[in-house]
Amino acid sequence: MSSSAGPVIDANLAVALDALLTEQSVTRAAARLHTSPAAMSRTLARLRRILQDPLLVRAGQAMVPTPRARALREETAAVVHRLEVLLAPGAGVDPALLRSTFTLQAADLVGAALAPGMARLSRQEAPGISLRFRSEELEAGSALRDGRIDLEVGAIDHVDPETRIEELVTLRMAAAVRPGHPLTEGALTPDRLAAADHVAVSRRGRFTGPLDAALAERNLRRRVAVVLPSHLAAMNLAASSDIVCLVPTALPGDAPSPVTDTATALGLRLLDIPVPLPPLAIGMAWHPRHAADGGHHWLRNAVRRTLRAPGATAA
Structure with a gap:
């Protein structure tokens, strides 16, 4: 035929x-x-x-x-x-030609820090993209694997063997209180910190965390009056009451972190915690199938530039 x-x-x-x-x-x-x-x-x-x-x-x-x-x-x-x-290699894609929706999963405080800078960068460089932020509602490892989210940003607590993880910034915890709070007068000691009412932030409803372990070593125990799933809600509560809220802030000598801008905007005073606490690493995680994708490459670099010092780039 x-x-x-x-x-x-x-x-x-x-x-x-x-x-x-x-x-x-x-x-x-x-x-x-x-x-x-x-x-x-x-x-x-x-x-x-x-x-x-x-x-x-x-x-x-x-x-x-x-x-x-x-x-x-x-x-x-x-x-x-x-x-x-x-x-052409994917990393060389022209961001101005991108027509994509990227889904990021982040805690509310990290999302609030990311959204303004990411929106500005997308307007300037990639006006055809849309950003969807999801709260920490999904199991990140499987959600990255099956494509329900493109990028996880925050304290990465899962170690799936195939997941790519990059640390972005290291923060420390501070005690946030309203102006005029009794703890702003005089030296903040472990005893005074433990005696105050606290709000804990936990998606799982937990009352305890690293601060409780550090206080227990000194035979001290704090009172957690409220547990909330959101840092923003906890900070608003601290701004309008005598409750103490722990928030992440920059390490001494580092540039201010966008993650702490919300605390400043709410007028909260940030006090050094008088017991040693482990640092908080904020990073991002993605599935390796996106490693060479040009659009995802732009997305990761935009997150870096937003959370790190201006001009920060990486592969």
């Missing part, structure tokens, strides 16, 4: 045709594509057979395009450009 399918044309012919129509010279087209004039002459002959048109004809010492060649020139250049975009 005969087939009516047309000839199979490889992409190299489109690239060669673009070079020939642009240069209007076999020699210059060969130099542009790093091949020999003889090889380019054979390619031109093949193109003439396929298109059934001479394409370039001799006019004195030069070659000029036929009407068919002039008609093909703009479309050929567009096809070659699309091929270059299609076959």
Whole structure:
């Protein structure tokens, strides 16, 4: 049985045709594509057979395009450009051409720190993208694996073997209180901190955390009056009462962290905690299938630039 399918044309012919129509010279087209004039002459002959048109004809010492060649020139250049975009490494994608929705999972405080900077960067560099922030409602490892979220940002507490994890910033915990709170007067001692009423932040409803362990070593125990699942709700409570809320802040000598901007905006006073607590590492996690994706590469770099010092970049 005969087939009516047309000839199979490889992409190299489109690239060669673009070079020939642009240069209007076999020699210059060969130099542009790093091949020999003889090889380019054979390619031109093949193109003439396929298109059934001479394409370039001799006019004195030069070659000029036929009407068919002039008609093909703009479309050929567009096809070659699309091929270059299609076959370019993903990390080299032009953010301005992205048309994607990225889903990030983050605690409310981290999301509040990220959203303004990320929105600004997307407006400036990638206006075609949309950002969806989800609270910490999903099991991050499986959600990254099955594509329900593109990036997790926060205190990464799962260690799935395939997950890529990058630390972004290290913070310490401080005691946030309203202006005029009794703890702002005089030295803050472990005894005074333990005697105050506290709000704990826990998605799982837990009353205890690292501060309780540190106080217990000194035979002290704090009273947790309220447990809330949200840092923002806890900070609002502290701003309007005598309850103490723990919030992350920059390490001594580091630049202020966007994560603590909300505490400043609420007018909270940040007090050094008089017992040693482990530092809080804020990082991001993603599935390795996104490692070379250009859009995801932009997303990760935008998160870095938002949470780190300006100009921070990484692979």
